[in-house]
Amino acid sequence: MASQDITAHSGSKYSNRVILKTLMESSDGGLGLVGQRIVIGGWVRSSKEVRKEPVPPPPPIDNGIDKTRSKEVSCVEIIQSRIPLLRSIIKVLGGSGYTVREKFESVAPKPRPPPRSTVYLLVTDGSCVASLQVLVDSSIVPPSQLLPTGTCILVEGVLRQPPGQGKHVVELKAEKVLHIGMVDRDTYPLSKKRLPLDLLRDYSQFRPRTTTVASIMRIRSALSFATHSFFEEHQFLHIQVPTITATDCEGSSNMFQISTFAGKTDKKEQSTIDATEGVSLEAIKGALKEKRNLVENLKRSESNKEALVAALQDLRKTNELASQLEVREKIKSETSVKTDTVNMSEDFFSNQMYLTVSGRLHLESYASALGNVYAFGPRFQAEKTETAKHAAEMWMVEIEMAFSQLEDAVNCASDYFKHLCKWVLENCPQDMSFVAKRIDSNCIDRLKSMTLCSFEKLSYTEAINCLKQVAENTFETNLEWGVALTAEHLSYLADDIYKKPVIIYNYPIEVKPFYVRLNDDGKTVAAFDIVVPRVGTLVSGSQNEERLDMITARTKELHFPTEQYEWYLDLRRHGTVKHSGFTLRFDLMALFITGLTNVRDVIPFPRSYGKANN
Structure with missing residues (x-):
């Protein structure tokens, strides 16, 4: 039962x-x-x-013994009871005047239970x-x-x-x-x-057991589910794009390179390295010189043959150690050769490969066949910086839509963002109440306002002019047309001027990726960003260049290796279509929802420069 x-x-x-x-x-x-x-x-x-409460001890048991009589027991009687032989002797000697008592039974008190x-x-x-x-x-x-x-x-x-x-x-x-x-x-x-969040990062295997991190992870899970529900509802297909790629999708040099060459030192070489680890070759060479001088002096004096033999043995061992160190230095120099001098045809993939920084190029090939598609996964950037809004591995939601233009991507991104905010409010009330109590008291009101407000829209040129009019203009980077807007500029627009999400579009060609469609003015491209309060740039999108001659000219202008992009240019050669899409930084969305300030606190196992413990 x-x-x-x-x-x-x-x-x-x-x-x-x-x-x-x-x-x-x-x-x-x-x-x-x-x-x-x-x-x-x-x-x-x-x-x-x-x-x-402890149980009171039981009352004493009445065993029928006369208590008044027991007080009269003499020392002799006690001794008799304890020593049987003495009782017999007393009887023989006529000690009948004494009462011989039977042996007392000594009862040990029972130990009390805890x-x-x-x-x-x-x-x-x-x-x-x-x-x-x-x-x-x-x-x-x-x-x-x-x-x-x-x-x-x-x-x-x-x-x-x-x-x-x-x-x-x-x-x-x-x-x-x-x-x-x-x-x-x-x-x-x-x-x-109540360990602070920055200390909890050192114990990422245990931190989900804390109430705060557990709530963050449940909210993150809800955002993931909401992502799939939104695109399923709007008839997008979910495509898994590769993590390992030969294509530099963003024209960035900050990419993780993939190779199997590292660590191929054979066991003999490795044991040599281990035996000499921590020993300086320069120090050994100096010791060799001293030991040779000592041997020469002992040979000239001929006074102590035993000392000479010992010195020669010591010199031989030092020579062997110096040889091992030279081998170690040679191995180090060979393994540190730059990849451009390595014969990559002998590597696993036969050419240089990277961890992807974006999946949008690969997603385009499926949009050119299936219509509307999206991808959701980790992207990697090898930036040796540790800022609150960046980690080496971050999750992105990327979409591509065939037969669409810039305005379509902007509308889709805006609707998707509002859907995420609404979903969390409706499906995570207990977690959001906890976040409001423990982290950010305004988080619920902020999400409600996001679902109701209209986004401010202005061009890059209008954004520059708006920021130049700020009376207390103390920005670290000068405001000039053609320069990328910094996080400081963007945050000022969203947090201080408009106090709501801001859509900035039509950027200069120099500050956006090579694949973005060139506008008719020849200076700007059809790109946009959605900047939200507290976080900054949450979404970046564009209408992509569908004209073969334009994108070919762009790759040549940037000196891109032609062979890396031939497969991508083929999409323009055969059945090209106007298309647009965007990338939403999923980890920053979780940061925006919870009101936290460091992206490492919303990533289950954060990776950043010099820090990856598990």
Whole structure:
């Protein structure tokens, strides 16, 4: 019967445990299941032990012995009772005047059992913000195994209403503890309460156990689901574009190169390197000179043959070490040869390959056959900087639409952005309430305003003129037409002037990728950015060049290697079509939703320059 109860109220088809979200976020807060036996599993968020009142000792037992008589027992009688041989001697010697008592039975007092206690645990399984209070009697499991924060437990018990008025609607009275995953308080990093987010980045394997990061990840998951639902609703096809590519999609030099050449040092060479690691070749050469001088002096003096033999052995060993160091330096110089001097035909792909910075070029080939398509995945940039809005690996949502122009891409991007804001408000109310309480009190109002407001639209030229009119113009970068707008300029437009999303379009040709369509003025291209408050540029898009002669001229002007882009130019040679698209920086969208300031706090395992621990 118990197993039937558990199965009937399980929140998961693939486990016999109840997922806490189905319980804690139900309309009655779980009251409908009061009295039912369920299984829950999770991790201890906080705990306390409450000791029960000790049971009073039982009254003394009356065994019929005359207490007044017992007071008259003499020392001799006590000795008689303890030493049987002495009793016999006293009897023989006529000690009949003394009463010989039987041996006293010494009864050791029974040890008192440890005092009973109840452990109160707040348990979370990561499915929601709320925790379930679980009561475990010390007779079931020793409290010391359950109390540390982070302990994993699987518990079977009966759901009940807490006695009295409290903040918990229901609680679980444990009857069985099915599993305990203990932690070491001394080494577990989350034993301390409320660690700041920047310190949590060093423990990315544990930080989702914190309430803050768990809420961020649930919001991020909702954004991912909302992305697919939006494009599915508008009949886009989801395409997986390659992560490894031979094409520099953005004309950028900050790309991660892929090669199998590194690490091919053979074992003999590697052992040589290991044996000489930390030893300087220059220092060894200096030691060699001293040892040779010592040998020459000993040879001339001929006074101590044993010292000469020892010096010669020492010189030989030093020579061997110097030879090993020379081999090490040679290996280092060979492995540090630049890739342009390496014969790439011997590499895995037979030519230079990179981690992609953008999937839009590959997506175009499918838009040219399937119409409207989108991709969702990681993109990589090897920038040796550590800013709050950039990481080496970031997730992007990219779309391409056939038979469309710049205005179509702008409208699609605006609708998609509003859809994400609305989706989170409707589907993550508990997480957003927590974020408003713990991180940004204005986050909910900000999202509501995003779904209702119209976006400000201005050309690049108008944006330059607008910023030049700012009285307290103290921008670090001078405002000149043809120069890329910096994050400082863009944030000022969205945060200070318009206080809402701003769409900037028709950029100078020099500041946008080679594939963007040239406008009729010959100076600007059909590109746009959506700049939002707090984050900056969230979306970048364009109408792409469909004219073969124009894009060919552009690649030659930028001195791009022709062979890398032949496949892309083929799309213009055969069945070309007007098309447009955009890229939304997914991690920055999560940053905007939560009100956080550093993108590393919304990425599950952030990678940045010099930092990748797992």
